[in-house]
Amino acid sequence: MAPTFVAKAYALLDANANRNVIPALEENDRYMDRVVGYYEGWSTRRPCHAFWPEQIPRGVYSHINFAFxxxxxxxxxxxPSNHRDVDLYSRLTSLKSYDKDLKVMIAIGGWTFNDPGRTATVFSDIAASEAKQDKFIASLISFMSTHDFDGIDLDWEYPEADxxxxxxxxxxxxxxxMAxxxxxxxxxPGRSELSITLPASYWYLQHFDLKELSKHVSFFNIMSYDLHGTWDQGNxxxxxxxxxxxxxxxxxxxxELLWRNDVKGDQVVMGLAFYGRSYTTQGCVEPGCVYASGGLPGPYSNKAGILLNNEIMDIIHDKKLTPKLxxxxxxxxxxxxxxxxxxxDRETLAMKANFARQQCLSGLMVWAVSHDTSTADFSRDLAMVSNRQVLMQRAEIDTDTERTNHKQCRWTNCGDSCPAGWKMIKREDDWKTTNPEYMIDDTHCEGHGSRSWCCPPDTKLPKCGWYNFNEGNCKPGCEDGMVExxxxxxxxxxxxxxxxxxxSVQDDYGNGLSSMAVYNTCEWSKENPQCDDGKCSGSKSTILGQSGQGSGDVYCYAGDVWGGHWPKKQHTSRKYCCNTSSKSNRFENCEWRNDVGLHWADQSCFSGCDSNQVRVAMDGFNEGCYKSGARAYCCDAVSYTETQRMSDDMQDFKDALIDWKMAVACAKNNTSQVST
Structure with missing residues (x-):
């Protein structure tokens, strides 16, 4: 990292400055809400001490940032910085399947991003241009959606610094x-986490408008490490x-530099290091002695002046050393x-964690999780000192479970376009008037544009259309193999x-479409306009919801229920019948919403859903929405598949066994050749 010029920072600090820190807590065991760990994409490519996502203990980290x-x-x-990172994305985000509170973020930038070269001024260029920001933000959201990241950690090192x-x-x-x-x-849909890194030195921190930035970020990761290094020589x-x-x-x-800028402690995460800065000494080994140069390179990190914790532990073990506190x-x-x-180590990590508690910081951050030992000893120490519980690891030893989430096609809200990267679907029915003509619907939009039917990227697209118009002699229903x-x-x-x-819910070869899988678990009852006569039966026997206008604008007769709004007689309701037995493929957490989307004066109901939900029904008659918009029935669409693969340890064992068997075979073959 960079020089810190701490002495200059000290000279500029006012010793009597007011601080926004609450007095020290008496207890030293407060649970830490945030424990952030960076995971290096290149860590699996080290010649030894490679560290894989599956080695990270569950429950320790609230956030894992993939770098970079x-x-x-x-x-x-x-x-991606490297094409090999893509596989690691899915392996890292799959950890969320076993730790429901974990957020996995993509870190963008880093120290080398501003080294001389093509990317040196990219952050400055984007920050100076809204047009470039639009391109970056649209791409970022698509990238996070594709790879299931929950947010972004922006590592701009460092703005304005020449x-x-x-x-x-x-x-x-x-x-x-940032705003x-x-x-x-x-x-x-739930990808709004935004953190940025902060330097720990005045030299660089003076170029951050902390008061303004704090309004727009979830939290700051202060890099309170690399306070010294070989760059100090000659400074x-x-x-x-x-x-x-x-x-x-x-x-x-x-x-102190943060408190002087009114940054609140609960928005700050203090940085720790799973590595050390090393030196070659001149005989004197006490703090303050002059060193000769950076320490010898580690065998795996291979860089002078730095040793990863796993390398340090090897040295301590091999040389039977005792660290001095x-x-x-x-x-x-x-x-x-x-x-x-x-x-x-655990002792000093505990002391630093207690200091963070006394400062009322929101937690700790570590660079980098992937510097840990093969058994993640330092992550486990971190769990202990932050009072976070290491979750039970997956029961299976020989296999790992990988989960793939399948996003579902959905209607946008009125006037909205498809999400970045998603596809707007063409009509395939006989009643379209232009070619191409897309699936749109302006029902209950009240003049605010129309909805678009959109499907997620990188999936096979369904065939869709508006069916049975019959030149105005409309008949409800879908063709075989389709859902409404x-x-x-x-x-x-x-x-x-x-x-x-x-x-359609299948492709031309009869394979199910992943983007329509949840819709295929449900069907609308057939009876209308006497909609109350509809029944659910067979495997789709659960009434997920019911509506006086069904999936959007079905006509149902008035029934015998009297409501508190005009028209007093509520309409009969069409039933949405579903099979909810599968945890991996179903609608859940459904609710009626009348407060999302565009609206006009005196409109009582807005017919949209949150961006992370799917709209399956509308009702513009009942519950006070008549002639003034419509309610929307919004659900979470849960769809995923899980696959088993051989664990890394077992795969390594299998490969070694094959190599050993081949070596034995070769030895026997060579022996027989010699003997002849």
Whole structure:
């Protein structure tokens, strides 16, 4: 990372500055709401100590940030940094299946993103242009939806800093960019988490408008590590002295910079390190002694001046070393031969966690989960000191379960376009008037545009249409192999007639369409206009909901129920009959909504659903919506498949067994050749 120039920061701090920190808590065991862990995409490609997503203990982390994705400097679209990362995305996000509170985020940027090269000014360019922001945000939302990320961690290191290709206008542009990004993320189905990293030094932090940024982000990850390193050598503010890069006395001063800008503690996550900064000494090994150079490269990290915790533990074990505690700095130091490295273990992690509690911070962050030992010892220590419970691991030892979520096609709200990357579906029926003509419906939109029928990206598309119009002599119903997704009386000659919007549920080869799987578990009762006579039977025997206008605009006779609104006599209701026995394929959490979407003055009901829900019915007559909009019946569409694959350990064992068997066979073959 970068030099911190801590001494200059100290000189600029006002010792008497007011702080927004509540007095220290008496107890040191408060549960931490946020424990954030970064996972490096390249960690599986190390020659040893490779760390896979499945090795992360469940329950320790509230957020896992995949580091890093990149941005195309020409199109401003989000892209994987390496094609091998895509498999890791799904393996990481599948951990959510076993930890319902876990959020997995995509981290974009990082230190090298602003190194000389094509991406050096990308963040500045995006922040300065709303047109470029539109491209980036649309691509980001599509990227997160495709790979099931819950939010973004933006690692811009560092705005305005001329040594990191920053521009003077970054200071004012950054908060505006974050405001637009947060606003658009709020429109997504549960992908609105937004965090940014903050430096721990005044040198770089002075270019962050913290007061404005705090209004638009979920939380800040302060990088309270790398406070010292080999870059100190020759620097007039620091110098080549042995100092721990996670020294708590300096972290305290770094946090003062936040309090002086009215940042609240509950919006700050304090950074910890699962690695150490190492040095080659000149004989003296106490803090403050002058070092000669960076430490020798580790065998797996292969970089001078840094050792991963798994490498440090190997050294401690092999050389039978005992780390020394420096209580004031709250670090451990390990020395051998002419080498020196500082680190944190369970004892110092606990001390730092208690300090974070006293400062009323919302939690801890670690760079990086993937520096841990193969048995995740440091993550387990982190769970203990943050009072978070490690969940029971998956029962199976030999296999891993992988879950694939299947998004369902759905109607947009009135006037909305399809989500980024989704496909608007063409009509396939005989009654379309143009080619192509798309599936749209303006029922109950009250002049605010129309709805579009949209299907998720990277799926086989269903065949859809408006069926049985018959030149105005409308007849309800769908063709074989289709399900009803909507209805309208528009164009029908009689008020008790309607035509149906229908979509196929299988492809041309008889394979089920994943994007229509949940719709295929339900059907509308056939009886209308005397809709109360409808019955549910067979496997689809559960009444999921019922509506006086069915799937949209079915005509139902008035019944014998009197309501509190005009018309007093409520309409009979058509039933939506479903099979809800499958946990992996069903509608659930359904509710009537009348408060979502566009509306006009004096309109009593708005007919939209939240962006993470599917609309399966509308009712513009009952419950006070008559001639003034409609209610929408909105459901969560749950659809996923699970597959079993051999665990990494078992796969490694199998591969080793095959190699051993081949080696034995080759040896026998060579022996027989020699003997002849």
């Amino acid at each position: 994705a990149t941005i195309d400097p020409n199109t401003y679209k989000v892209m 040594d990191r290709y920053g521009k003077p206008e970054d200071l004012k542009n950054f908060p505006k960019f 637009r990004l947060r606003n658009e993320l709020k429109k997504t 007039k503010w620091t110098g080549a002295f042995l100092n721990a890069h996670t020294n708590l006395t300096e972290i305290k001063s770094a946090l 420096y209580k004031e700095a709250t670090v451990k130091v390990v020395t051998w031969d002419d080498q020196w490295v500082s680190m944190d 997704i909507g209805s309208t009386t528009n164009g029908c000659k009689k008020e008790d007639q309607h035509q149906s919007a229908c979509c």
